[in-house]
Amino acid sequence: MPDEPSSLAHLPLAAWHEAQGARFTPFAGTAMPLVYGQGVIAEHHHCRSQAALFDVSHMGVIKVSPFAAAERVEMLTPGDLSGLAVGRQRYILRTNAQGGVEDDLLAFNDGHDLFLIANATRKAEDLAAVRSLLTPGQEARLLSGRVLLALQGPAARAVLAEIFPEAQAMRFMSAAWVQFAGQAILLCCSGYTGEDGFEILLPEAVAAQCVERLCAHSCVRPAGLGARDSLRLEAALCLYGQDLTPEISPVEADLGFALSKRRLKAGDFLGAPTIIAHHEKGAPRRRCGLVPQGRQPVRAGAQIVDAEGARLGEVTSGLFSPSLKHPIAMALLAAHVTPQTELYAQVRGRLLACTLTPLPFWRKRSGGPS
Amino acid sequence: MTKTYYSKQHEWLRFLDDGAALVGISVHAQEEMGELVFVELPDVGTEIEAGGGLAVVESVKAASEVYTPIAGSVVAVNEALSDQPDLVNREAEGAGWLVRLNPRSPGEVPDGLMSAADYAAFLLS
Numbered sequence: 281m282p283d284e285p286s287s288l289a290h291l292p293l294a295a296w297h298e299a300q301g302a303r304f305t306p307f308a309g310t311a312m313p314l315v316y317g318q319g320v321i322a323e324h325h326h327c328r329s330q331a332a333l334f335d336v337s338h339m340g341v342i343k344v345s346p347f348a349a350a351e352r353v354e355m356l357t358p359g360d361l362s363g364l365a366v367g368r369q370r371y372i373l374r375t376n377a378q379g380g381v382e383d384d385l386l387a388f389n390d391g392h393d394l395f396l397i398a399n400a401t402r403k404a405e406d407l408a409a410v411r412s413l414l415t416p417g418q419e420a421r422l423l424s425g426r427v428l429l430a431l432q433g434p435a436a437r438a439v440l441a442e443i444f445p446e447a448q449a450m451r452f453m454s455a456a457w458v459q460f461a462g463q464a465i466l467l468c469c470s471g472y473t474g475e476d477g478f479e480i481l482l483p484e485a486v487a488a489q490c491v492e493r494l495c496a497h498s499c500v501r502p503a504g505l506g507a508r509d510s511l512r513l514e515a516a517l518c519l520y521g522q523d524l525t526p527e528i529s530p531v532e533a534d535l536g537f538a539l540s541k542r543r544l545k546a547g548d549f550l551g552a553p554t555i556i557a558h559h560e561k562g563a564p565r566r567r568c569g570l571v572p573q574g575r576q577p578v579r580a581g582a583q584i585v586d587a588e589g590a591r592l593g594e595v596t597s598g599l600f601s602p603s604l605k606h607p608i609a610m611a612l613l614a615a616h617v618t619p620q621t622e623l624y625a626q627v628r629g630r631l632l633a634c635t636l637t638p639l640p641f642w643r644k645r646s647g648g649p650s
Numbered sequence: 651m652t653k654t655y656y657s658k659q660h661e662w663l664r665f666l667d668d669g670a671a672l673v674g675i676s677v678h679a680q681e682e683m684g685e686l687v688f689v690e691l692p693d694v695g696t697e698i699e700a701g702g703g704l705a706v707v708e709s710v711k712a713a714s715e716v717y718t719p720i721a722g723s724v725v726a727v728n729e730a731l732s733d734q735p736d737l738v739n740r741e742a743e744g745a746g747w748l749v750r751l752n753p754r755s756p757g758e759v760p761d762g763l764m765s766a767a768d769y770a771a772f773l774l775s
């Protein structure tokens with residue numbers, strides 16, 4: 281591996297990851313486990329068949345107090361926050377004046393405060409944006425001294441339920457505080473893999489104990505950022521910085537479910553004119569699924585052209601799908617593209633034919649592609 | 651015993667009895683890449699200069715260029731890799747060879763290539 285610059289931060293559980301055979305990669309200023317001994321493909325399959333454990337402590341957790349501040353914080357997004365029920369999570373997008381996306385976040389109402397889980401590269405900007413809207417008596421801070429884990433896969437629920445009986449009945453997108461080793465930890469029924477699973481927020485002091493307890497189950501194995509990327513792309517989940525950027529609107533990204541009628545009507549978030557116009561009249565581009573013919577992967581940045589060579593758009597994420605055993609890609613394409621349009625990806629001077637495919641590429645429990 | 655030479659970019663080169671040369675990536679290189687899912691090979695007949703791009707090996711997430719240590723022309727590519735790209739992982743320095751070249755200067759080993767022992771030492775440095 282290349283030498284890491286000494287300014288890289290280390291995860292609280294770095295020593296544990298090393299002991300598991302992790303190879304680290306710099307990501308958002310932190311040395312993150314990229315892969316462990318078995319390899320990306322094995323970790324990917326393990327998540328889909330059993331349970332994979334990810335350490336995503338590089339992400340930011342913003343605590344906004346009290347929850348009533350959601351009325352202010354929701355001005356950052358065309359999504360609804362003030363109506364978020366106790367014990368529920370919601371996916372929201374922070375927008376900019378051009379109607380593009382500054383970050384995608386998961387919001388949670390625990391009945392007292394509002395929590396926002398933010399991407400590592402954007403958490404500082406998110407915190408500043410939240411603070412700029414608060415009124416006296418309200419406050420927001422980035423939590424420190426925490427570890428954020430994700431246990432994902434068909435075996436995840438049963439494993440967690442052995443430690444936390446509450447986990448057995450939790451519904452997707454719910455969250456609850458539970459006790460572990462005398463500390464309050466947050467269990468969220470959500471994830472970034474398309475599998476059933478949980479995200480766990482816990483104090484550093486009890487994190488090592490928790491991972492040891494989880495990995496005592498033979499069905500649980502650690503997995504790194506490599507597998508995390510192939511899993512989320514099969515599930516057609518957006519990666520901020522690739523599929524979502526300050527230049528892509530929520531409508532172009534096909535994330536209409538993150539828009540609230542009430543908030544669109546209020547129109548008081550950044551980029552409202554553009555986003556409302558996209559929502560009501562259609563956007564000029566659209567996030568699409570592509571399957572390249574053949575075996576050659578088509579990766580982010582590849583240009584998509586039609587049979588005459590006219591540019592239709594570009595790939596925002598692409599790789600080889602371990603579960604489907606062929607390449608998959610998401611691309612931002614001109615709105616006029618239909619399943620009948622001949623599509624070609626430009627890869628290293630060659631044109632590779634691609635087929636438009638409905639998303640997601642992979643659905644859990646059906647046992648195969650959608 | 652035919653000698654295998656290694657480049658700093660982790661390619662290997664082996665001259666065959668008939669004067670042709672095989673090129674592939676080292677065991678170390680395949681370990682770094684992880685399981686390969688695709689290998690892009692040149693067309694037979696391609697003329698190539700020393701240090702030029704010869705092939706591309708791809709893992710789930712990344713593509714990596716393979717360079718030729720010597721100048722020559724491509725006389726064959728490893729057809730087995732189209733169905734089994736991971737043959738490169740399993741037998742990087744044997745059955746997982748990438749390209750067979752007709753060297754422009756037969757038998758000539760360019761400066762900068764290492765013996766197996768020197769390459770092993772290079773990997774530890």
